[in-house]
Amino acid sequence: METDDLTPAELRVWRAFPRGTDVDLRTTEDADPAAGSAWGPERTVRAAVLRSLLLNGPREDGETALLSLAGARVTGVLDLQYATIEVPARLRHCHFDEVPRLYGCRLRELNISESVLPGLVAHGVHVEGILRMTRSRFRGVVRLGGAQIAGSLYLEGAEISAPDPQTPALQLNQVTVGDDLWAPGLRVEGEIRLSGAGIGGTVNLNEVRLSHLGHAALDAETLGVGGHVLVRYARVRGWMSLRGARIGGRLDLSYTQLSNPGEAALRASSSTIGELWLRNGPPLDGTLNLRRAQLEVLFLDSAMVPERVLLSSLTYTSLIPHEPAERRLPMLERDGDGYVPHAYEQLSAGYQRIGDDRAARAVRLAKERRHRATLSGAGRLWGLLQDATVGYGYRPLRAAGWLLSLLCVGSLVYALHHPPALKPSEAPAFHPVFYTLDLLLPVISFGQEPAFAPEGRYQALAYVLVLTGWILATTVAAGVSRTISRQ
Known part of the structure; x- marks a missing residue:
């Protein structure tokens, strides 16, 4: 340029x-x-x-x-x-x-x-x-x-x-x-x-x-x-x-x-x-x-x-x-x-x-x-039960509270109304607390539950305690297993 x-x-x-x-x-x-x-x-x-x-x-x-x-x-x-x-x-x-x-x-x-x-x-x-x-x-x-x-x-x-x-x-x-x-x-x-x-x-x-x-x-x-x-x-x-x-x-x-x-x-x-x-x-x-x-x-x-x-x-x-x-x-x-x-x-x-x-x-x-919330009928009901009883295993004290409450109820009822012995000559002395524990704890026996047979509504209570004990035991075991697997 x-x-x-x-x-x-x-x-x-x-x-x-x-x-x-x-x-x-x-x-x-x-x-x-x-x-x-x-x-x-x-x-x-x-x-x-x-x-x-x-x-x-x-x-x-x-x-x-x-x-x-x-x-x-x-x-x-x-x-x-x-x-x-x-x-x-x-x-x-x-x-x-x-x-x-x-x-x-x-x-x-x-x-x-x-x-x-x-x-x-x-x-x-x-x-x-x-x-x-x-x-x-x-x-x-x-x-x-x-x-x-x-x-x-x-x-x-x-x-x-x-x-x-x-x-x-x-x-x-x-x-x-x-x-x-x-x-x-x-x-x-x-x-x-x-x-x-x-x-x-x-x-x-x-x-x-x-x-x-x-x-x-x-x-x-x-x-x-x-x-x-x-x-x-x-x-x-x-x-x-x-x-x-x-x-x-x-x-x-x-x-x-x-x-x-x-x-x-x-x-x-x-x-x-x-x-x-x-x-x-x-x-x-x-x-x-x-x-x-x-x-x-x-x-x-x-x-x-x-x-x-x-x-x-x-x-x-x-x-x-x-x-x-x-x-x-x-x-x-x-x-x-x-x-x-x-x-x-x-x-x-x-x-x-x-x-x-x-x-x-x-x-x-x-x-x-x-x-x-993603489950249907039975699964949701089982989940509710686990949550209410033991908080899916993350609230173990909740199970202890349920067991203690049931133990108190059963002990009081059977202390006032002793169930008759099946074989009076062979039966041990009746103890309401250990009898209730026998009903609640499926894997432990104190020799009380097989020796006595409640009648009528007291027998219905015994069924409720046995069933509740099994549910509590199952949910506790599931919760403990889940917790251990997370660790």
Whole structure:
């Protein structure tokens, strides 16, 4: 490109390039690039000039070339598709009239912070350093699918809105980032697609505002993250999907509001996560789906549990904070899959690991009662009997109370009305307490029951004591066996 064809503003940029000197065309520090379409020729640079500089701009010996431009209106399409750019490009506080095209481009570094763009096409872009779009505003789709960024990707404070709600607004699917994805304060109207992405460091989405109600606000299926995923103090309208994600550190949703009424609010099924934190926020407005998830630590405030959960095959090593079983059990009763035995076993095992045997027994008892509701006629009746008598074996003192009550009744009745001896000459001395024990305890004999034969209604009482004794003995044995098997 001949310098004679350049405007005064373009000539400044051209001359500054070989030495890497900054060119700032702003008249005031707070000039809003959103108004850039009204900027005159003194602040206008053609995209073709920038392309020529980046591809084969002038060089000076002993100097490092750099494109550093601020406060410009960029007209035309900045087309760098499949190009290899060996110098860093910094286009800050700029207004782009048309969507830059960086498909398959190779860059040292790109910084378009605090600029306003109608979108970005950068599928498969390779960046050797960092890609910085801090506080940039996009009025269209940002396409970075398959991008490879050796350093970090910065999107903090950026704003993105897609005119077509069916098209993901921020496309980061299959992207590879060597360090962090840093985007606190990001605002997106539409979907963020992170499916299949790999992030070596941390994903920071603190204080984001995502809005795509009834649809995916964040689709991060099979996401792989070496560090943490931080989504603290966020507001998400639409569902978050982390199905099949692999997160080495913490998925932190503390103080976050997730809202997608009538549908899933958080999907983390089949994921493997070091720690999942759901705390200090309002209840999820929508379903919490943790089916088949594998967690080391589940930090879950009972107050954040929504009205519907899906917990089938969820496994976790630790459940914190430590709360009474009575506060944890309602979560299991809200499972959309109905009665899920594994969920009760997991909760019981969690209490058992920290030595809270009372809470563990309470969970197992709740499991038996929930299971009873799934049975029919005879099974449900037998369950009611076990529950009333010995609490399915988890309330052994209840059986002792029943036996003691029956022993008192039988001893009093037979003390007042001795049953006649079958063989008076051979019968031992009658003792009402041991006679009643003989009736109640089927495996113990004190020699009283075979020697005496009550008559009439006292014989009917004897039958009741024998039958009740057998039932109590059977339920106690079943409960003890069940308890031992849990251990």
